[in-house]
Amino acid sequence: MGFPETHGSTALLTDHYELTMLGSALADGTGDRQCVFEVFARRLPAGRRYGVVAGTGRVLEAIADFRFTDAEIDQLAATAVVDDDTLSWLANYRFGGDVDGYPEGELYFPGSPILTVRGTFAEAVLLETVALSILNHDSAIASAAARMSSAAHGRPIIEMGGRRTHEMAAVAAARAAYIGGFATTSNLEAGRRYGIPTRGTVAHAFMLLHDSEEDAFRAQVEKMGTDTTLLVDTYDITCGIETAVRVAGPELGAIRIDSGDVGVLARKAREQLDSLGAKDTRIVVSGDLDEHAIAALRAEPVDAYGVGTSVVTGSGAPTAGMVYKLVEVDGRPVAKRSENKASRGGEKSALRRHKPTGTALEEVVYAAGQRPEAGENDRELPIPLVRGGKPVDGLPTLEDSRQRLREGLVSLPWEGLKLSSGEPAIPTVFPQEA
Amino acid sequence: MGFPETHGSTALLTDHYELTMLGSALADGTGDRQCVFEVFARRLPAGRRYGVVAGTGRVLEAIADFRFTDAEIDQLAATAVVDDDTLSWLANYRFGGDVDGYPEGELYFPGSPILTVRGTFAEAVLLETVALSILNHDSAIASAAARMSSAAHGRPIIEMGGRRTHEMAAVAAARAAYIGGFATTSNLEAGRRYGIPTRGTVAHAFMLLHDSEEDAFRAQVEKMGTDTTLLVDTYDITCGIETAVRVAGPELGAIRIDSGDVGVLARKAREQLDSLGAKDTRIVVSGDLDEHAIAALRAEPVDAYGVGTSVVTGSGAPTAGMVYKLVEVDGRPVAKRSENKASRGGEKSALRRHKPTGTALEEVVYAAGQRPEAGENDRELPIPLVRGGKPVDGLPTLEDSRQRLREGLVSLPWEGLKLSSGEPAIPTVFPQEA
Structure with a gap:
């Protein structure tokens, strides 16, 4: 039980055309050609200076669960998506091929070969949709989370945006935000599935439920x-803090302010807490x-931030593109012929110069x-992820x-x-094009 | 099998604080108080003139699957989220309470009581996170899709954005876009789960795979x-169309153009197709x-549009807020005391005047x-959804x-x-405040 995202089959999380292409390619023999597919971003979201890779681990789970059981075959047969030979x-x-890619948490830039899939056309084309869904979503969240963590300068951030995004995207978003440097999440399923520490105390509903x-x-x-953390802004913050310290004593763990001009309110709250002897209350x-x-x-x-909507929606960039x-x-x-899109054929690898x-x-993205x-301060970026269809150890x-x-x-x-809009923090160079 | 989103338990798709609130409310007896919770949007996304409700059907499935089986209880016990009495x-x-709400496909405006949940505090508070996740996501997508369908003026739109969003959000997005007026989807799981017609032919990879x-x-x-639909923009569109009609004959079903200035290219393509006798080729x-x-x-x-990124990301508004x-x-x-947020206590219902x-x-949102x-042209908006914990027939x-x-x-x-930015298409009035 338990919304088993990866216990079921991932095979239908796939665009219809992957299967119709497969059908035609199996019929004319081209499905057996050895191919290389590459995942990359042509550009970063507008004004962003770096991206953060996330989702690779989930892609490997999705590949492992990419099976057409009777349930999937029956559905495809009933809707006549492909013929019996293809079924x-x-x-x-x-999948019996190889995969290399940037590890999660690695920075990426325009053209970075984030994932490389080698196999026959038939076996590799099928993975396109689910691999992109995962990488586009998770990397968008991790990239936003990294900017927030960086802005927080070491103060912890709790991810609490699950209610603002699809219920399963919420679980993946908590994971990606954790990769992006968040300390904890409110999402219990992310706690179960990924071992991310979860946190929470009460909402305003709990305050309103009570007579006072x-x-x-x-x-x-x-x-x-x-x-614990007492929520002090339901009625009047100054009264709330006074009551909180009276009830819990100066050893009160923390107060939370969820509305208003939180900067001004935090300063006033600090003064009030200190004057009440609650100098360690966060x-x-x-x-x-x-x-x-x-x-x-x-x-x-x-002392700490709670972040919801902005992180789970990628802070203006909800998909990594x-x-x-x-490519081969x-x-x-x-x-593909292209006027303004950077389309470069051939399998690539990459290193970063320092x-x-x-x-x-x-x-440096090279053939x-x-x-x-090699320079002394180069670092090779992709790592082996799958060999002969099996995840590497x-x-x-x-x-x-x-x-x-x-x-x-x-x-x-x-x-x-x-945080302001700008160019990518470092340029991407393609030495074979020089 | 098959990524059974609703065959597993939805109970941990929940914020940690819902359970800690529950624990405290059970301990002091307030958990038994009869409560009314209301889902509404304080405002529409910036400049939007209407919203479209979607996700209600999925919320009812999530409520039905909201069970704490041994797997969930063990996880909560291991992480000490709540005590044994609460477990x-x-x-x-x-859930044994009642739910009313706007049916899917209904328009909504600021303050519309989109979902009303009645029950004890304990039973109703737990549903907050998953209900909001679903409604915020699905309504954001349906609202964007409705604007696109309206702009398309009867021409069909295929939803093909699954690769730009979380892999399960993609399935829900296809459903929401269908509610929003899209004709079909590329997403095979949406076809299986919701019976939405799926479509697809080939991608550029299929063109590049072949020798010509x-x-x-x-x-x-x-x-x-x-x-079928031949993809004609891999190399040179004019040559592509000429080859397409030569291969398929003038009875060719359709061509697809996926890049460039598609307006200009469509006009040129129409002329060329007509001149080749392919007058019915779409x-x-x-x-x-x-x-x-x-x-x-x-x-x-x-003749038809394929829409991806923009619809699955809500076209600038990825969450409905x-x-x-x-409320009771x-x-x-x-x-809650509030300076600039519209917080109105009390259970409400709504009708629309025409x-x-x-x-x-x-x-009209009334107590x-x-x-x-009643006016002659009033229409009551919420419908009964759940009675005594059971979905109504x-x-x-x-x-x-x-x-x-x-x-x-x-x-x-x-x-x-x-489509331009503006105020909500109709005002929301609260007669009991007049």
Whole structure:
């Protein structure tokens, strides 16, 4: 039980045309051609200076569960999507190829080869839709979360936006935000599925349920102890804080302010708490915060942020705009004719150049097998993810991904961390085109 | 099998604080108080003139599957979210209250009581997160889709944005877009789960896989017949159309153009097709279309649109911003103190006033049981959805919802259908506040 996202089949999370293409390619024999597909973003969302890869681990789960069981075959047969020969082929489908890609938490830039899938056309084309769904969603959230974490300068952020996005997207968003540096989530399913620490105390409904604010605070402290977070802005914040400290004592864990001009209110609250002897009581603020609001609160006495809508919607960029393009057929580079889209044929790999100080200089995207002369401070970016259809051992954990992102952000030139609109923090170069 | 979104439990698709509130409310007895929670949007997304309700049917499924099985109880026990008494209560949890709400496909405006949940605090508070996740997502998509359908003026639109959003959000987005007036979807799981017609032919990868465009067209026509859609913009559109008609004959079903200035290209393509005798061959355009691009193509010879990113991301408004507020406790209206948020206590209902011509005049949101004097052209908006925990019989189908939206859009004052930014098409009035 338990909304088993990956216990069922992922095979129908797929665009109709992947199967009709497959049917035609199996019929004329081209389905057996060895192909390379590449996932990349032509550009970053407008004004963004970096992107953060997330979702790769979920893509590997989706590939493992990409099976056409009787239920899927019956549905395709009933709706005449493909013919019987194709259905027989699908019934035996297992991806048997190789996958390489940027690990989660890695930064990316326009043209970075985020995922490379090698296999026959038939086996690799089918994975397009679900791989893109996952990477486009999760990377959009992680990219927004990284900007917020960076703006928060070490203060913890709780992700609490599940109610503002699709109920399963919420679970993935909590995971991506955690990769992006958030400390915790409100989402219980993300806690179960990914081991992310969950947090929560009460909402305004709990306050309104009780006959008085004091009754509500007493009930909460009785149950959760004094190291809890009391919500003080239901009626009047000053009265609320006074009551909170009276009920819980100066050892009260935290107060939360969810509305109004939270910067001003936090300053006043700090003074009031200190004057009441509650010098260690933390101040948590929430309510329509995004990276800009968080940055604006840097000088205020805020101890933690709660972020909802803005992170789960990618803070203005709800999808990463990645594409899954066929770049090589039987060893021959292929690309669509294109006037203004960057379409480059051929399998690629990538490394990032750094100054001796560790500051990133450029993203070098090169033809696979033609690695440019190595500099001392180069770092190869893709890692092996799948070999012969099986995930490789020792793939990075979520904690590894968080650490990778921290190191990546530290390596950016200082302008790269600005929240304002700008160019990508480092240029992408294609040495074989020079 | 099959990613059974509603076969598993939905109980952990929930914010941590719903359970900690529950624990405290069970302990002090307030959990038994009879409550009314109301879902509404304080405002429409910036500049939008109407919203479209979607997701209600999925909310009812989520309520039915909201069970704490051993798997959920074990997880909550292991992470110490709540105490043993609360766990025992949860193990027996079934929602036993009543729900009313706007049917799917209904228009809504600021303050419309979109969903009303009546029950004890304990049983009703738990549903907040999952109900909001579903309604906020699905209504955002349906609202964007309705603007696009309206701009398309009867030309069919295929939803093909699954790859730009979370893989399960994609399925719900296809459903919401269908409610919003789209004709078909590319998403196979939406076809299975909701019976929405699915469509698709080939992508550019299929063209690049073959040694020539002609080979690819031949393979496709061989397999799918001449009533298929050939993708003509891989290399050179004029050559592509010439080859397409040569291979398929003038009975070719359609061509698709996915890049470039599609208006100009559609006009040239129409002339060329006509000159080749393919007068009935349709022209399908796709590639970064939104409602504004669709409206701009109204005078061009386009037969159908493919829409992806813009619809699944709500065309700039990826969440509907609905909230789930406690409005009544044991018959007593409650509301948070609020300076600039519209917080109105008390259970409400709503009707829409119309002119004798059928044009909508205003949304009347009134205190439950205090229905204003009925006008001849009033229409009551909420319908019963759940009674004593059980869905009522004869709930609207997806086709009913599509029809309801068509009627709703026709009823709007003409300015209400403008795509430009503006005020809500009709005002919301609260007669008990007058």
